Amino acid sequence: MKLGYHLGYWSSGPPEGALEAITTAEDLGFDSVWTAEGYGSDALTPLAWWGASTSRITLGTNIVQLSARTPTATAMAAMTLDHLSGGRFVLGLGASGPQVVEGWYGQPYPKPLARTREYVEIIRRVVAREEPVRFDGDQYRLPLPGGTGLGKPLKSTVHPLRPRIPLYLAAEGPKNVALSAEICDGWLPLFFSPRSDGFYRAALEEGFARRGERPGDFEVAASVPVIVHDDVEEAASWIKPSLALYIGGMGARNMNFHHDVFARMGYADVADKVQDLYLSGRKEEATAAIPTSLVEDTSLIGPPEKIRDELAAWEESVVTTILVRGDAAMLRKVAAVLS
Template sequence: MKLGYHIGYWSSGPPEGAVEAIRTAEELGFDSVWTAEGYGSDALTPLAWWGAATSRIKLGTNIVQMSARTPTATAMAAMTLDHLSGGRFVLGLGASGPQVVEGWYGQPYPKPLARTREYVEIVRKVVAREQPVTHDGRFYQLPLRDGTGLGKPLKATVHPLRRHIPIYLAAEGPKNVALSAEICDGWLPLFFSPRSDDFYRGALREGFARRGEQPADFEVAASVPVIVHDDVEQAADLIRPALALYIGGMGAKTMNFHHDVFARMGYQDVADKVQELYLGGNKAEAAAAIPTSLIEDTSLIGPPAKIREELAAWEESVVTTLLLRGDAAMLRKVADVLS
């Protein structure tokens, strides 16, 4: 199983020690480094800036939000970064949710699966650069269907370094996971649990069946909290606030994809309680309501021996890469435990 480094979201500014951590990840033999975007920093600029300090490690976005850019703009950025990195770029895409899409980008959030399919298709066409790009879809038209009539099909002036840049799809629901297997090169799960492996294998099989094959190099890069600590409860306490935010506050009560993941995992009552407390302004109580068992299902926490024992279940799952977070010292510590 490969290791990757996920820098994560910025808070009020750039994370301290990011370049040192990225260089450490490359030194330790990590396979990839990833950036994120929500409604603060973007994913592409830091990846280019910090990625310039590396020479081997893959550079990925986890994720570029589709509503933030047109498909052609994303394809342009992908080709640019692929050239600048010498063919190390991985494009991680995601639909995000209506709270961000409508509230921040001012874009509608209809039919995310169909929209994702069109988006990926256009990006593929631009990068392949086989002919001027046209697309007559429900969500995207190239040239624009009801414009001035002066638009014409265009082909990128830049020749791609690679005519096929890997695209990974961030997905949590079964239909979106199946879509990643059907049209993409990888899947970026969040809150994956080895207990749910059969469920996700089924979704991936459905997508591969529609594709007509299962690519041997299909990647599943899962963000997994790993905390080496002699006290399991203290380690769990470090994760609880972030989980409470995702389960309770990342989305509306009527539509929260993260909440749904834990409900499917068997924690419906817990997820409902955490959401109720969090949306009611009781964030500390929401975090305290998360049982350690839920954290252990989606994380690797505790003493080294415990983590090594539980790692076996992850190695037997569909996951091909564990994405870790933290500073350079943490990466060295965790890499030593997982190696």
């Protein structure tokens, strides 16, 4: 089981101690470091800025949002970062949700799977640089029909360092998970639980079957809260507010993919109650409604011995990398327990 470091979203500004944490992760032998974007900081700029102080660790985005950039712009950024990092870049992509896609980017959200499939194919063509890029899809067309009539197929002026940059897909639903196995090099799960391993394993196998093969190097890099602490309940209390936000407030009542993850996990009643409380403005009650068992199903918390015992289930799952968060001191504690 490999370890990665996930910086997560910025709040009002850059996270304090980020560079120290990244260099500490590299010194500790972590395999990768990842950045995120929502509707504030972007994922690419911090990765280039802080990544310049590293020499070995893999640099990944978790995630670049599809609607934030055209496929060709994302491909340009990927090739640029791959060159600057000496071939250490991994492009993590995700469709996000309708509130961000339509509310922030002003783009239509329907048919996210079809849009993702076309987006990935265009990136592959740009990076391969075998010929000028032509694409006639339902979501994207290159060159653009109409307009001035002067658009023509183009080929990147930059020669890629690698003709195929690793591309991972963030996905929660079974169709998206299967798509990651079919067209990508890895899957970025959120709120993974070993108890749901069979469900996700089947979705991945469906995608591999459509692909016609199961790549030996397919990666599953899961974001997993890890808190080394003698008091399990106190450790859980630090995670519950974030879970309440995602289950209750990240999306609309009739379209919240995070809520659906926990419903499939067996917490449908809890997820419904948390959502009802959160959307009615009772956020503290929503947090209190989350049982510690739910936290333990998707996290590794408690004394070192407990975490080591529970790690076995993760090692037997489809997960190949655990992505953790925290400052440099927390990373040292986590590495001491999980390494």
